[in-house]
Amino acid sequence: MAVASRGANLVLCRRLLAHARPYWPHLTGILVLGLLSSPLALLTPLPLRIAVDSVIDSHPLPGFIRPLLPEAAQGKAGLLVFTAALVVAITLLVQLEGLANWLLQTYTGEKLALGFRSELFRHVQRLSLSYHDSKGTTDTTFRIQYDAPSIQWILANGVAPLATAGFTLVGMIYVTARIDWQLALVALAVSPVLFLLARVSSRRLRHRWYEVKELQSSAMSVIQEVLSAVRVVKAFGQEDREHERFVRHASRGVWGQVHLALIEGGFDLLVGLTIAVGTAAALVIGVFHVQSGILTLGELLIVMAYLVQLYGPLQTMTKTMADLQASLAGADRAFALLDQAPDVTERPNARGLARAIGAMAFLDVSFSYGEDREILRDISFEVDPGTRVGIMGATGAGKTTLMSLLTRFYDPTTGRILLDGVDLRDYRVADLRRQFAIVLQEPVLFSTSIAENIAYARPGADEREIVAAAKQANAHGFIMGLPDGYDTEVGERGMRLSGGERQRISLARAYLTDAPILILDEPTSAIDTDTEAMIFEAMERLMRGRTTFIITHRPSALRYCDRVLVVERGRLAPREVEDALTQSR
Numbered sequence: 001m002a003v004a005s006r007g008a009n010l011v012l013c014r015r016l017l018a019h020a021r022p023y024w025p026h027l028t029g030i031l032v033l034g035l036l037s038s039p040l041a042l043l044t045p046l047p048l049r050i051a052v053d054s055v056i057d058s059h060p061l062p063g064f065i066r067p068l069l070p071e072a073a074q075g076k077a078g079l080l081v082f083t084a085a086l087v088v089a090i091t092l093l094v095q096l097e098g099l100a101n102w103l104l105q106t107y108t109g110e111k112l113a114l115g116f117r118s119e120l121f122r123h124v125q126r127l128s129l130s131y132h133d134s135k136g137t138t139d140t141t142f143r144i145q146y147d148a149p150s151i152q153w154i155l156a157n158g159v160a161p162l163a164t165a166g167f168t169l170v171g172m173i174y175v176t177a178r179i180d181w182q183l184a185l186v187a188l189a190v191s192p193v194l195f196l197l198a199r200v201s202s203r204r205l206r207h208r209w210y211e212v213k214e215l216q217s218s219a220m221s222v223i224q225e226v227l228s229a230v231r232v233v234k235a236f237g238q239e240d241r242e243h244e245r246f247v248r249h250a251s252r253g254v255w256g257q258v259h260l261a262l263i264e265g266g267f268d269l270l271v272g273l274t275i276a277v278g279t280a281a282a283l284v285i286g287v288f289h290v291q292s293g294i295l296t297l298g299e300l301l302i303v304m305a306y307l308v309q310l311y312g313p314l315q316t317m318t319k320t321m322a323d324l325q326a327s328l329a330g331a332d333r334a335f336a337l338l339d340q341a342p343d344v345t346e347r348p349n350a351r352g353l354a355r356a357i358g359a360m361a362f363l364d365v366s367f368s369y370g371e372d373r374e375i376l377r378d379i380s381f382e383v384d385p386g387t388r389v390g391i392m393g394a395t396g397a398g399k400t401t402l403m404s405l406l407t408r409f410y411d412p413t414t415g416r417i418l419l420d421g422v423d424l425r426d427y428r429v430a431d432l433r434r435q436f437a438i439v440l441q442e443p444v445l446f447s448t449s450i451a452e453n454i455a456y457a458r459p460g461a462d463e464r465e466i467v468a469a470a471k472q473a474n475a476h477g478f479i480m481g482l483p484d485g486y487d488t489e490v491g492e493r494g495m496r497l498s499g500g501e502r503q504r505i506s507l508a509r510a511y512l513t514d515a516p517i518l519i520l521d522e523p524t525s526a527i528d529t530d531t532e533a534m535i536f537e538a539m540e541r542l543m544r545g546r547t548t549f550i551i552t553h554r555p556s557a558l559r560y561c562d563r564v565l566v567v568e569r570g571r572l573a574p575r576e577v578e579d580a581l582t583q584s585r
Helices: 006-019 021-043 046-056 076-126 129-135 138-147 150-179 181-188 191-228 230-235 239-291 297-338 399-406 429-433 450-454 463-472 476-480 499-513 529-543 555-560 575-584
Strands: 360-368 374-383 388-393 414-419 436-439 517-521 547-551 563-568
Touching: 006 021, 006 076, 006 150, 006 297, 021 076, 021 150, 046 076, 046 297, 076 138, 076 150, 076 297, 129 138, 138 191, 138 297, 150 181, 150 297, 181 239, 191 230, 191 239, 191 297, 230 239, 239 297, 360 399, 374 399, 374 414, 374 563, 388 399, 388 555, 399 517, 399 547, 436 499, 450 463, 450 499, 463 476, 463 499, 463 529, 499 529, 517 529, 529 555, 547 555
Parallel strands: 388 547, 388 563, 436 517, 517 547
Antiparallel strands: 360 374, 360 414
16 A cells, blocks of 8 residues: 555644544643653753753852752762752653653543544444455454554554654754754754654655555455364364465464564664764763863763754654654554445435334335346335245345345445335335344344343343244243253354254244344254254244245245245246245245
8 A cells, every 4th residue: 555645644644633632631741741751851950050061160059059958968078968859840740740640641542542442342343244355354453453453553553742742842943052053053954854754764664564464454354264163174174274364364464564663673773873963963062162161061961962862852753753654654554444435325314213024015126236236136126014924046046135235235226126115225224124123044143141032123122022022932841941042142043052043043033023024044054853843833923914026946935925035146036936836835
């Protein structure tokens, strides 16, 4: 990916600040606390100057110190005690400022990261299935988990320290110039070199960070893919092969990190050498000034201490500019995800829908994944309320896509789909999807309790309603046989339960949803005959009074259907085929 231009960086920073609006007071607090470090840094070398010039030697105290001390305390012993106390006081203030800054930075940064993550997560859930189908889940997960915290590193840990370093630099230049302007000028001569180094290295680092993040996401995808299919991996004894595949992908990221370390190390080396040259030049000139009486020894020591602290902000600014490139690359990737627009959108004046009657109509509907993958073509049929429609066809014929269009997981490429005589696109999306209860071929359960899984579509359902739904789905018996009953945790994807048990919980969820339209997508394809009978019995009760679509390969399921549609290569079979199947069920 090309490195962002200066204008693009400004746009990115504006977007980050807009997302951080609720935390501007906190960021201001971080900045103020950081600015306090500047005068504290200016005070740090002061005790050394007093000790050398006024305790060891006999130079008078600095003018702003004399009024703070009583006359009796300005002797050698009193000044020594004062100097020691000043060291402790300044150190205490520095530590308290650092602690407060660290706590506020941590709190603000974590809240910024959490807010950005939650916004990305909400947005990702709203993206169309076509996006998830094409991109998968790993890269999206990586952006939410690892790229979103870039807002924390840029604003709380980057911009504020950068601004603080800038103010500290100005203060150090002013104080140093007041003591010896020639030394200040020599010290500042290295600044253009440092910023040039930062600019060149930042460009290279930004580009490399994009590549490394892509490689890290690729390695993470191997882990997710293998763990989600671990039974297949074990069944075929391919653990070593998958390990080698992971190492191969992860090694690319390792070498990317090594390349980054080489760039950063080279940058640090050049910065260190540049600062060393400036310090050496200032030291040589300072010694000549002491020898010629322009400076006292104490003034030289404090000037050199200030130069060290002057170079500190310079080094911080250049190093921070380089370090921020990883976060800026992450922010770019996170905003790229946030900028993805869903294919399925809601019209501005969409209609509400309380409960549908259940009349459906497809009018010349076609659908394609892109320009070269036509899935459905010229589909037209009508379904009266309460009709049970069986949908048959070979794998890949387009049966599931047909049902995905019903729920607006996708929109037709051409044509219209009507619910109760109204185009689906005219309804509010949330209202429309509440009209459907879906039971999939592979039941989807979450790693919570059985009760929470049944009540997933109605989180406010009480225990009595949950139990009633389970009884209707022939699930109550096996649930009560579990050690914790309805409080039993089902494990990730429900793997602590059998396939038939998972399917009955899925049916109980559909019962509790009480939607007027039911979609059953191969609900008995992966279960045994005895369990199939129990599920068919529960399904028959569930279908009563509801418009139902049953996608199936099993002729046994067709006996519940009033009508059978056959999908062949994206088209509906001729009416004669439909009539023959309907009559033979």
